[in-house]
Amino acid sequence: MESMRPSKKKPIFRVDSKLRQYLVNQGREVKLPVSYRDLLRFTFSIPLKDKFGKHTLWETVTYDMREWEFLRDTLVKTYAILKTEGDLSFTSHLDVARIDFCTFGNSHPFRIRIVNKINDNHDHYYIKQADASRIYGLELEHLLSPNRITFLTNYETLVEEHIPGIPGDVFSEDYLRNSNTNIIRFAKEFVKFNERCFVRLLGDMRSYNFVVNITPDIDDDFQYRIRCIDFDQQSFEGKKNLYRPQFFKENRAFVDAVVKYLDKDSIAQYQAEERTMMTFRLVSARYRVKELLDIMHDDDISQSEKINQLKIELADHFHELSYLRCRTMGQIVKTQLKQILRKSLALIPKTNGKFDD
Numbered sequence: 001m002e003s004m005r006p007s008k009k010k011p012i013f014r015v016d017s018k019l020r021q022y023l024v025n026q027g028r029e030v031k032l033p034v035s036y037r038d039l040l041r042f043t044f045s046i047p048l049k050d051k052f053g054k055h056t057l058w059e060t061v062t063y064d065m066r067e068w069e070f071l072r073d074t075l076v077k078t079y080a081i082l083k084t085e086g087d088l089s090f091t092s093h094l095d096v097a098r099i100d101f102c103t104f105g106n107s108h109p110f111r112i113r114i115v116n117k118i119n120d121n122h123d124h125y126y127i128k129q130a131d132a133s134r135i136y137g138l139e140l141e142h143l144l145s146p147n148r149i150t151f152l153t154n155y156e157t158l159v160e161e162h163i164p165g166i167p168g169d170v171f172s173e174d175y176l177r178n179s180n181t182n183i184i185r186f187a188k189e190f191v192k193f194n195e196r197c198f199v200r201l202l203g204d205m206r207s208y209n210f211v212v213n214i215t216p217d218i219d220d221d222f223q224y225r226i227r228c229i230d231f232d233q234q235s236f237e238g239k240k241n242l243y244r245p246q247f248f249k250e251n252r253a254f255v256d257a258v259v260k261y262l263d264k265d266s267i268a269q270y271q272a273e274e275r276t277m278m279t280f281r282l283v284s285a286r287y288r289v290k291e292l293l294d295i296m297h298d299d300d301i302s303q304s305e306k307i308n309q310l311k312i313e314l315a316d317h318f319h320e321l322s323y324l325r326c327r328t329m330g331q332i333v334k335t336q337l338k339q340i341l342r343k344s345l346a347l348i349p350k351t352n353g354k355f356d357d
Contacts, residue, residue, distance in 0.1 A: 012107075015130050019132055035156070036156060058100040099113070112127065123162065129158065140200045181222070183257050186254075206248045210226050236306065240314055282345075297331055
């Protein structure tokens with residue numbers, strides 16, 4: 001299983017002019033009152049524990065008074081830009097309750113807790129370093145998954161909404177075997193999630209990099225949705241199986257549930273269902289996807305040895321030589337979408353199976 005671990009340190013890839021213009025066109029690039037660098041000026045930090053007293057990977061940071069007053073004001077305004085398109089009329093009763101910093105992972109994010117002073121309700125959002133591969137991952141999630149993503153950029157700063165849910169590792173330990181959990185429905189969702197990640201080449205979906213949403217349904221039952229929360233490993237790694245959550249040991253309990261409760265035909269059915277839904281999303285947003293992939297086509301978001309390894313492994317997996325002509329990760333992603341979704345595209349009259357552009 002050691003060989004299944006992704007790179008310990010992925011570099012931050014610069015957002016080039018073409019991707020920046022795409023973000024401007026889509027309303028993602030906006031002027032923000034605070035930057036990632038502003039948050040780095042903290043004076044000291046204290047390890048953050050969860051409600052059970054266990055250490056987390058986060059540290060609560062503190063600032064001198066002058067910095068804190070500046071950050072309180074600008075972080076509330078940034079929250080308003082993210083949530084209400086900059087309408088500041090709602091900010092008078094908002095305040096910054098806490099700022100947490102995480103040294104684990106590639107983007108070294110800050111987590112901002114915003115509190116409503118009237119009713120003490122709180123919300124979170126994140127400020128990170130702008131990384132091109134992560135931005136591609138966020139956009140592809142927004143366009144091709146059943147989930148919408150809100151994020152903003154401003155030069156070297158990336159602001160992301162908080163994605164609520166039960167962390168996958170917590171769900172595995174505390175919920176999976178619960179008597180109220182419909183484990184067959186969850187196994188179905190894991191198959192679909194696994195397929196989504198492989199189709200668009202999103203890597204490192206270990207259990208702590210996604211969350212589980214539980215929705216009450218008719219007949220006192222529940223539906224499940226797995227949502228990615230970490231997009232750093234969008235088409236970066238060279239090993240094919242790093243893009244398939246089923247191969248991570250951290251997801252073993254989920255894989256065991258699939259094997260125990262689903263037969264081969266059911267798995268194939270759920271995979272086909274997810275590919276069909278991804279195809280409908282692709283066709284619906286075809287021009288935006290095309291614009292994104294055209295930019296990604298020539299962008300530098302990985303390393304040559306990883307690109308060569310991945311295209312060879314995928315060519316061997318699908319018995320398809322077109323992968324071998326790819327020179328970048330963007331070209332591999334586009335080839336992957338064509339390869340896996342081609343049959344579904346052919347069934348949609350308006351496309352006639354074509355996605356050549």
